[in-house]
Amino acid sequence: MMGVLAIARNTFREAVRDKIFALVGAFGVVLVASSVVLSPLTIGAQTKMVADVGLSSISIFGLLIVLLMGSGMVHKEIDKRTIMTMLSKPITRTDYMLGKYLGLLITLLVIMASMSVLFFLSVWVTPTVFDPAFIKSLYTAGCEMVVVTAVVMLFSAFTTPVLTSLFTLGVFLAGHTLGDLQSFAAMSGNQGTVWAIDVVRWILPDLELFNIRNAAVHGLPIHSAHLIWAGVYALLYSTVCLVVASWVFSRRDFK
Amino acid sequence: MSIFRLHDVHKSYRSDFLRRRKPVLQGVQLELAEGETLAYLGHNGAGKTTTIKALLGLIRVDSGRVEVFGHRAGDPAALARLGYLPENPWFYDHLTGREFLHLVADLHRLPRSKSRRRVDEVLELVGMTENADRRLRTFSKGMLQRMGLGQALVNDPELLILDEPMGGLDPVGRHQIRTLLTGLKEQGKTIFMSSHILSDVESLADRVAILDGGRLKRVVDMRDLEGVGVAKAVRCRELGPSAVDRLRREGYAVQIRGDLASIAVDDEGKLPDVLQLIHSEGGRLLRVEPLRSSLEEIFLAEIGIRPSPATKPEPEHSSSIQEATDEVVEAVRDVQEVR
Ligand SMILES: Nc1ncnc2c1ncn2[C@@H]1O[C@H](COP(=O)(O)OP(=O)(O)OP(=O)(O)O)[C@@H](O)[C@H]1O
Numbered sequence: 234m235m236g237v238l239a240i241a242r243n244t245f246r247e248a249v250r251d252k253i254f255a256l257v258g259a260f261g262v263v264l265v266a267s268s269v270v271l272s273p274l275t276i277g278a279q280t281k282m283v284a285d286v287g288l289s290s291i292s293i294f295g296l297l298i299v300l301l302m303g304s305g306m307v308h309k310e311i312d313k314r315t316i317m318t319m320l321s322k323p324i325t326r327t328d329y330m331l332g333k334y335l336g337l338l339i340t341l342l343v344i345m346a347s348m349s350v351l352f353f354l355s356v357w358v359t360p361t362v363f364d365p366a367f368i369k370s371l372y373t374a375g376c377e378m379v380v381v382t383a384v385v386m387l388f389s390a391f392t393t394p395v396l397t398s399l400f401t402l403g404v405f406l407a408g409h410t411l412g413d414l415q416s417f418a419a420m421s422g423n424q425g426t427v428w429a430i431d432v433v434r435w436i437l438p439d440l441e442l443f444n445i446r447n448a449a450v451h452g453l454p455i456h457s458a459h460l461i462w463a464g465v466y467a468l469l470y471s472t473v474c475l476v477v478a479s480w481v482f483s484r485r486d487f488k
Numbered sequence: 489m490s491i492f493r494l495h496d497v498h499k500s501y502r503s504d505f506l507r508r509r510k511p512v513l514q515g516v517q518l519e520l521a522e523g524e525t526l527a528y529l530g531h532n533g534a535g536k537t538t539t540i541k542a543l544l545g546l547i548r549v550d551s552g553r554v555e556v557f558g559h560r561a562g563d564p565a566a567l568a569r570l571g572y573l574p575e576n577p578w579f580y581d582h583l584t585g586r587e588f589l590h591l592v593a594d595l596h597r598l599p600r601s602k603s604r605r606r607v608d609e610v611l612e613l614v615g616m617t618e619n620a621d622r623r624l625r626t627f628s629k630g631m632l633q634r635m636g637l638g639q640a641l642v643n644d645p646e647l648l649i650l651d652e653p654m655g656g657l658d659p660v661g662r663h664q665i666r667t668l669l670t671g672l673k674e675q676g677k678t679i680f681m682s683s684h685i686l687s688d689v690e691s692l693a694d695r696v697a698i699l700d701g702g703r704l705k706r707v708v709d710m711r712d713l714e715g716v717g718v719a720k721a722v723r724c725r726e727l728g729p730s731a732v733d734r735l736r737r738e739g740y741a742v743q744i745r746g747d748l749a750s751i752a753v754d755d756e757g758k759l760p761d762v763l764q765l766i767h768s769e770g771g772r773l774l775r776v777e778p779l780r781s782s783l784e785e786i787f788l789a790e791i792g793i794r795p796s797p798a799t800k801p802e803p804e805h806s807s808s809i810q811e812a813t814d815e816v817v818e819a820v821r822d823v824q825e826v827r
């Protein structure tokens with residue numbers, strides 16, 4: 234466990250020193266710009282838009298960081314051969330992958346938390362009314378990142394950074410749209426398509442589960458059972474990804 | 489007790505385009521005893537690094553057994569007791585030397601109270617105390633090499649696996665590392681090091697394993713090499729031109745530099761004749777020294793290169809013996825070219 238934490242800490246430190254946190258600044262610019270652009274709107278519309286833009290950007294920035302940082306993380310160590318030194322220390326390859334995962338996740342959550350603070354500030358200075366549902370929406374966005382980060386680890390265990398980014402992006406988009414696709418397929422009445430989408434849905438994460446932004450912005454009810462299930466689902470799905478990732482990684486040769 | 493054991497180890501790599509497998513290790517069989525220093529010699533591409541990676545579990549072998557401290561290669565229980573210096577080491581750019589060693593100490597589960605002292609000790613040992621707080625990004629190759637040795641020593645390992653420990657070092661650095669390794673050897677550490685630098689190997693190793701094309705050609709016990717006859721270089725002064733002529737007529741390569749003469753004698757049996765001649769012609773004998781070391785002769789013979797009497801086949805040499813004879817060898821080669 235100490236080994237896992239040491240690797241996580243090192244990964245976090247690398248992110249800090251590579252100035253990944255500058256992205257929080259970029260997020261701030263987006264927030265300010267959006268409230269300027271939206272200011273001509275009527276009060277009611279503006280408040281909803283500020284909340285929507287803020288919450289969506291936090292998710293998008295989160296995804297961006299996972300792709301930027303996560304896709305090349307393992308590959309870089311192999312490329313620069315730092316991995317030879319790391320794996321010659323008394324840790325298992327599973328420890329290594331877990332450490333990298335935790336490091337990435339902690340970095341991500343710290344950045345998302347900082348962005349959330351900026352977001353709450355923007356809610357406070359604009360006429361937007363603070364709704365506790367915003368926090369619930371941020372929580373599920375965090376759960377989503379737990380899953381997406383694990384997906385990145387899975388791909389980066391065996392493929393290149395570019396492919397890892399593409400595959401992860403693919404999983405992200407499919408995870409958000411497969412539900413809709415399935416409804417379409419059901420309406421079209423083609424049984425084969427329905428089954429195919431069923432299978433894919435069963436493998437890919439159901440990321441729409443984490444999307445409660447609309448409900449939060451429009452003040453619709455959000456059940457706590459849903460929130461609990463989102464957390465459990467995130468833990469289960471990411472565990473499976475990490476088990477597979479470390480199994481694949483353990484079988485690799487580092488020539 | 490044996491520290492590690494390679495039993496009939498085979499490994500091949502797939503060449504990317506042809507999808508054919510290229511054999512890299514072909515039945516390597518090697519055992520290392522406690523407290524022993526074993527040097528692993530072989531030319532570029534012989535499979536030294538591959539063997540070392542198999543010992544660490546960084547690669548899986550195709551067949552055969554690899555055991556380290558009685559464990560499967562790569563088992564954390566084995567890794568905890570060894571230190572590994574990779575070839576051309578490169579470490580995290582974003583860390584300072586000291587931070588990096590602390591990371592290594594954490595990976596070895598050293599408690600904080602101990603690790604601070606140990607890191608300071610190691611920095612001192614490899615002569616990096618002054619540069620400890622600089623980013624690794626700014627380190628020169630030689631500094632990285634020392635850091636590499638340092639990170640291998642953090643856990644005070646019983647076994648050191650060093651892939652070309654003298655690589656990238658200047659003569660001073662090489663000397664320091666050699667001294668350091670001698671000290672570790674005296675402390676009873678077991679050392680397995682790959683190298684192409686025969687002179688470093690000669691001064692440190694108890695045994696030398698010679699690898700060629702993935703096969704172990706020979707394991708030489710260095711004690712058996714004492715007093716084995718090899719080609720000699722005779723250096724003297726004030727040798728008259730007639731004497732030089734006579735030597736050359738008899739087939740010796742002679743190089744003159746000022747009043748200094750160097751004579752290459754490839755047959756030890758002829759040495760008394762040459763010395764007699766120098767004496768009778770009024771030359772002043774300076775010294776007689778080996779032209780090549782005996783290890784070098786064995787090494788070249790094993791990998792199938794027949795040493796000619798006066799050429800210097802290993803370009804990377806720089807032993808004390810070798811440095812001294814370099815001049816002679818160079819001189820002799822010049823003479824041959826003139827002819
Ligand atoms: N990643 C790789 N993919 C394919 N072949 C490889 C790879 N790494 C090494 N080889 C091949 O394996 C053989 C042995 O390489 P190895 O690195 O073990 O040699 P070495 O004895 O350490 O050489 P050197 O003295 O140059 O370090 C070489 O022929 C090399 O071409």
Ligand SMILES: [Mg+2]
Pocket residue numbers: 536537538575651
């Ligand atoms: Mg090598």
